[in-house]
Amino acid sequence: xxxxxxxxxxxxxxxxxxxxxxxxxxxxxxxxxxxxxxxxxxxxxxxxxxxxxxxxxxxxxxxxxxxxxxxxxxxxxxxxxxxxxxxxxxxxxxxxxxxxxxxxxxxxxxxxxxxxxxxxxxxxxxxxxxxxxxxxxxxxxxxxxxxxxxxxxxxxxxxxxxxxxxxxxxxxxxxxxxxxxxxxxxxxxxxxxxxxxxxxxxxxxxxxxxxxxxxxxxxxxxxxxxxxxxxxxxxxxxxxxxxxxxxxxxxxxxxxxxxxxxxxxxxxxxxxxxxxxxxxxxxxxxxxxxxxxxxxxxxxxxxxxxxxxxxxxxxxxxxxxxxxxxxxxxxxxxxxxxxxxxxxxxxxxxxxxxxxxxxxxxxxxxxxxxxxxxxxxxxxxxxxxxxx
Amino acid sequence: xxxxxxxxxxxxxxxxxxxxxxxxxxxxxxxxxxxxxxxxxxxxxxxxxxxxxxxxxxxxxxxxxxxxxxxxxxxxxxxxxxxxxxxxxxxxxxxxxxxxxxxxxxxxxxxxxxxxxxxxxxxxxxxxxxxxxxxxxxxxxxxxxxxxxxxxxxxxxxxxxxxxxxxxxxxxxxxxxxxxxxxxxxxxxxxxxxxxxxxxxxxxxxxxxxxxxxxxxxxxxxxxxxxxxxxxxxxxxxxxxxxxxxxxxxxxxxxxxxxxxxxxxxxxxxxxxxxxxxxxxxxxxxxxxxxxxxxxxxxxxxxxxxxxxxxxxxxxxxxxxxxxxxxxxxxxxxxxxxxxxxxxxxxxx
Amino acid sequence: xxxxxxxxxxxxxxxxxxxxxxxxxxxxxxxxxxxxxxxxxxxxxxxxxxxxxxxxxxxxxxxxxxxxxxxxxxxxxxxxxxxxxxxxxxxxxxxxxxxxxxxxxxxxxxxxxxxxxxxxxxxxxxxxxxxxxxx
Numbered sequence: 116x117x118x119x120x121x122x123x124x125x126x127x128x129x130x131x132x133x134x135x136x137x138x139x140x141x142x143x144x145x146x147x148x149x150x151x152x153x154x155x156x157x158x159x160x161x162x163x164x165x166x167x168x169x170x171x172x173x174x175x176x177x178x179x180x181x182x183x184x185x186x187x188x189x190x191x192x193x194x195x196x197x198x199x200x201x202x203x204x205x206x207x208x209x210x211x212x213x214x215x216x217x218x219x220x221x222x223x224x225x226x227x228x229x230x231x232x233x234x235x236x237x238x239x240x241x242x243x244x245x246x247x248x249x250x251x252x253x254x255x256x257x258x259x260x261x262x263x264x265x266x267x268x269x270x271x272x273x274x275x276x277x278x279x280x281x282x283x284x285x286x287x288x289x290x291x292x293x294x295x296x297x298x299x300x301x302x303x304x305x306x307x308x309x310x311x312x313x314x315x316x317x318x319x320x321x322x323x324x325x326x327x328x329x330x331x332x333x334x335x336x337x338x339x340x341x342x343x344x345x346x347x348x349x350x351x352x353x354x355x356x357x358x359x360x361x362x363x364x365x366x367x368x369x370x371x372x373x374x375x376x377x378x379x380x381x382x383x384x385x386x387x388x389x390x391x392x393x394x395x396x397x398x399x400x401x402x403x404x405x406x407x408x409x410x411x412x413x414x415x416x417x418x419x420x421x422x423x424x425x426x427x428x429x430x431x432x433x434x435x436x437x438x439x440x441x442x443x444x445x446x447x448x449x450x451x452x453x454x455x456x457x458x459x460x461x462x463x464x465x466x467x468x469x470x471x472x473x474x475x476x477x478x479x480x481x482x483x484x485x486x487x488x489x490x491x492x493x494x495x496x497x498x499x500x501x502x503x
Numbered sequence: 504x505x506x507x508x509x510x511x512x513x514x515x516x517x518x519x520x521x522x523x524x525x526x527x528x529x530x531x532x533x534x535x536x537x538x539x540x541x542x543x544x545x546x547x548x549x550x551x552x553x554x555x556x557x558x559x560x561x562x563x564x565x566x567x568x569x570x571x572x573x574x575x576x577x578x579x580x581x582x583x584x585x586x587x588x589x590x591x592x593x594x595x596x597x598x599x600x601x602x603x604x605x606x607x608x609x610x611x612x613x614x615x616x617x618x619x620x621x622x623x624x625x626x627x628x629x630x631x632x633x634x635x636x637x638x639x640x641x642x643x644x645x646x647x648x649x650x651x652x653x654x655x656x657x658x659x660x661x662x663x664x665x666x667x668x669x670x671x672x673x674x675x676x677x678x679x680x681x682x683x684x685x686x687x688x689x690x691x692x693x694x695x696x697x698x699x700x701x702x703x704x705x706x707x708x709x710x711x712x713x714x715x716x717x718x719x720x721x722x723x724x725x726x727x728x729x730x731x732x733x734x735x736x737x738x739x740x741x742x743x744x745x746x747x748x749x750x751x752x753x754x755x756x757x758x759x760x761x762x763x764x765x766x767x768x769x770x771x772x773x774x775x776x777x778x779x780x781x782x783x784x785x786x787x788x789x790x791x792x793x794x795x796x797x798x799x800x801x802x803x804x805x806x807x808x809x810x811x812x813x814x815x816x817x818x819x820x821x822x823x824x825x826x827x828x829x830x831x832x833x834x835x836x837x838x839x840x841x842x843x844x845x846x847x848x849x850x851x852x
Numbered sequence: 853x854x855x856x857x858x859x860x861x862x863x864x865x866x867x868x869x870x871x872x873x874x875x876x877x878x879x880x881x882x883x884x885x886x887x888x889x890x891x892x893x894x895x896x897x898x899x900x901x902x903x904x905x906x907x908x909x910x911x912x913x914x915x916x917x918x919x920x921x922x923x924x925x926x927x928x929x930x931x932x933x934x935x936x937x938x939x940x941x942x943x944x945x946x947x948x949x950x951x952x953x954x955x956x957x958x959x960x961x962x963x964x965x966x967x968x969x970x971x972x973x974x975x976x977x978x979x980x981x982x983x984x985x986x987x
Contacts, residue, residue, distance in 0.1 A: 240918040255921035256929040263912035316913035365931045521946045551963040559962035600868040829986045
C-alpha cells in the first residue's frame with residue numbers, strides 16, 4: 116500500500132448561497148484545492164464527489180460526470196459517493212484507497228450539498244432517507260427525532276442533564292466566531308440554546324445543525340509525486356477506515372454507543388499505529404449536541420457517560436487536553452451534509468499545517484476526523500499526521 | 504324473512520374513537536343555548552382515523568370474540584356513507600388487515616345510515632345457504648354535518664362489526680329473522696362530489712324515520728308472532744335521543760328496553776354504525792335467553808329489523824375483547840378548534 | 853417522497869399485520885422480516901406474526917416534520933418492545949403529550965400512516981396507543 120498525502124485543500128463559506136448552484140459551489144472549492152496543491156487541473160486523474168441528496172433536492176444525479184465537465188476534465192475517472200451524512204468522509208476513504216492502491220497518483224475528492232434549493236419540510240424528507248423509508252420514515256419520525264431517542268436514552272442511562280449536553284452548541288459557536296468559512300460565526304449562550312424551540316423533544320433548535328450550502332475539496336496525492344511538487348506542509352493520511360452498523364438505531368441493543376464508530380476508530384488507529392492519547396486535534400460529527408459527547412466516548416477519548424462532563428470542564432478547548440471542533444463543528448460551521456466530512460478534514464489539515472489562525476492549536480501533529488451517516492449507521496474515521 | 508336454518512352471531516366488536524366534543528362547545532360557537540342541545544357529547548376521529556381504520560378495529564375485536572381462523576371468513580360487507588375513497592373498497596383493506604384475503608366476497612355498501620344492517624342481511628343469506636361458513640358485516644361512519652347545521656351536534660364516529668356463522672356452540676346470539684321496508688323517500692342525501700349532506704328538516708321525521716322503522720318492525724313481529732314485551736332490549740337507529748324513544752313508544756316498547764342500547768347521548772350518531780353500536784352495547788350486558796329487537800333506518804329511505812336471541816356463549820365471549828363501555832369511557836375532550844382540525848373542516852392543503 | 857403504489861402495496865402484509873420473522877438457528881426476531889440474520893448469519897428465517905401489544909421504551913415528540921406529516925404535528929414516535937422482544941418504531945396515538953412516559957403498556961391500532969397527496973393513495977398501517985383497560 117502506497118503512502119498518501121493531502122496536497123491541497125479548498126472550500127467555500129458555509130451558508131445560504133442563493134445565487135450559486137450545486138456545481139458552482141463544487142467548482143469553487145475544487146479550484147481552490149487545486150491552487151492550494153500547486154498542481155494543474157490536468158494532473159487530476161480521478162474525481163470523487165461526496166453528496167447525499169442532489170437527486171431529491173436538485174433532481175440531479177450523476178455528479179461525477181457533471182462536476183468533471185464543469186471542471187473541464189474530460190476523460191477522468193469519476194463517481195459520486197453517497198453514505199448519507201457520512202458521504203464526505205466515505206468519499207475521502209474511497210479517494211484514499213484509489214491513491215493508496217497505486218492505480219492513481221492524484222485524485223480530487225470533494226463534498227457538496229446544496230440544501231437551500233428546497234424548503235425545510237423537503238429537506239426533512241431528504242434527511243430521513245438516511246434511515247429506512249418503509250418502516251422508519253413512514254412513522255413520520257424525522258432525523259432529529261431519531262437522534263432525540265438517542266438523547267433521551269443517554270440522559271437516562273448516564274444521569275446526564277440536558278444543560279451539560281447542550282453546552283456542546285455553546286462550544287461550537289465559540290470557535291465558529293473566528294472561522295471565516297462558518298455559517299454562524301457568533302457566540303450563543305447556554306440560556307439561548309435551552310430556550311430555543313423544541314424540534315424533536317428533547318432536542319432544541321440551537322442544539323441542531325443547520326440547513327447549509329457548501330462545498331469542500333481535497334487533492335490527494337501519492338507521497339512520491341507530492342514530494343516532487345512541494346516539501347512543506349504535507350499532511351499524510353495515516354489511517355482511514357469506514358464501518359457500518361444496523362441501519363435503524365431502534366433495532367440495536369444500545370442507543371448510547373455507536374458501534375460503527377468503535378469499529379472504524381479501532382481500524383484507523385491500528386493502521387495509523389496510534390492510540391487515542393496520541394491525537395492532538397479532533398473533528399467530530401455533532402449533528403445534534405448529544406452526539407458530541409457520545410463520539411468523544413466512542414472514539415476512546417473518555418469513559419462512557421463522562422463525555423459531557425469532559426466538554427463542560429474545558430477539555431476540548433483549543434488549549435485543553437483534546438482540542439475538538441475548533442472551527443465550529445456541525446452546529447456553527449454548518450452542515451452541508453455531503454460536504455461536511457471534507458470540511459472536517461480541511462480543518463484538521465489546517466491545524467496540522469499551522470494555518471488555523473486564531474483557533475490554532477499549538478504544535479498539533481496528529482489529527483482525527485470522524486464523519487457519521489445516519490444515526491451511526493456508517494462512520495468514517497480518518498487520521499492525519501504532519502510530515503516533517 | 505326467516506332463514507330456513509339457524510344463523511348465529513359468533514363474534515362482535517364495536518369501536519369508538521377517543522376524542523369527544525361537547526354539545527355545549529358547539530352551541531357556544533353558534534351562540535345557542537348550551538342547555539338545549541340534542542345530546543351531551545359526540546365522538547370525533549383522530550387526525551389519522553377514517554372509516555377504514557375504525558372498521559378494522561371493530562373487525563379485530565369481532566374476530567377475537569369469534570375465535571375463528573380469519574381465512575374461514577367468506578364475505579366482508581362494509582356499510583358506510585363516508586368511506587375515504589370514493590372508488591376503492593374499504594372491505595378489501597379490512598380483509599387484508601385481519602388476514603382474511605384472498606378467497607372471500609368483499610364489497611362496500613351504501614344506503615345512508617342503513618347499509619350496515621343490510622350487509623348483515625346479505626351475510627345471513629350467504630351463511631344460511633351454505634355458500635360461506637362465516638361472514639362479516641360492518642357498519643361504520645365518520646358522519647358529516649355542515650358547520651352550523653343542527654346535524655353538527657350529533658354527527659359522531661364509530662364502527663361495529665359482526666361475524667355470523669352456523670355453529671350454535673360458538674355463538675353469542677341467534678338471529679331469528681329479519682325484515683326490510685324501503686321506499687323512495689328523499690329525506691337526506693349527499694350529491695356526488697359534495698362534502699356535506701343535505702336534509703329536508705322536519706320531513707326526515709314522520710314520512711321517513713318513523714314510517715319506515717314502524718313498518719319494518721311490524722312486519723317482523725307479525726312474521727314471528729312476537730310482541731314488544733317479548734323483548735328484553737330494543738335498539739333503533741339513533742340520530743338523537745328523542746327519535747328512538749318516540750318510535751319505541753309508537754311500537755309499544757318501554758324506555759327501559761331502549762336505554763341500555765342508547766348511545767347517541769354520549770357518542771352521537773355514527774350513521775351506518777349507529778344502531779349496530781347500540782346492539783354491541785346490549786350484547787355487552789345481555790344474558791343468555793334475552794331477546795333483542797333491532798331496527799335500523801337509512802335515509803332515502805329504508806329500515807331493516809332483526810329479532811335476536813342471546814345464547815350461552817355470550818358470558819365468556821364478551822370478555823375476549825374490550826367492552827364498548829370501556830372504550831367509550833377512555834375519552835379525551837377537544838374544543839371546537841381542534842374538532843375542526845380533526846374533521847378537516849379547515850383547508851390545510 | 854415520489855408517490856408510488858407498488859412500493860406501498862408490496863409491504864401491506866407486514867405493515868397491516870405486524871408480520872416479522874424469526875431466525876430458526878439463533879432465535880433472533882426481526883421486524884420487518886429480512887432474508888439474513890444479522891446476529892448469526894443464518895439464512896433460515898421463518899415468518900412470524902408478532903404480538904400486537906408491548907411496552908413503550910423510548911419516544912420523542914416531533915414538532916417539525918416533513919411535508920407528509922406536518923399537519924399532524926406535534927406527534928409522538930416511540931420505540932415499542934413487543935412480547936417477542938423485538939423493537940418496533942411507531943407513532944404513539946390517543947394520548948396527551950403530557951401523559952406520555954416510558955414503561956406504559958401499549959396496544960396496536962390500525963391507522964393512516966400518510967397520504968400520497970390529496971389525490972393519491974392512503975398508506976395504512978399499525979400504530980400503538982396506551983392499552984385501554986376498564987376503569
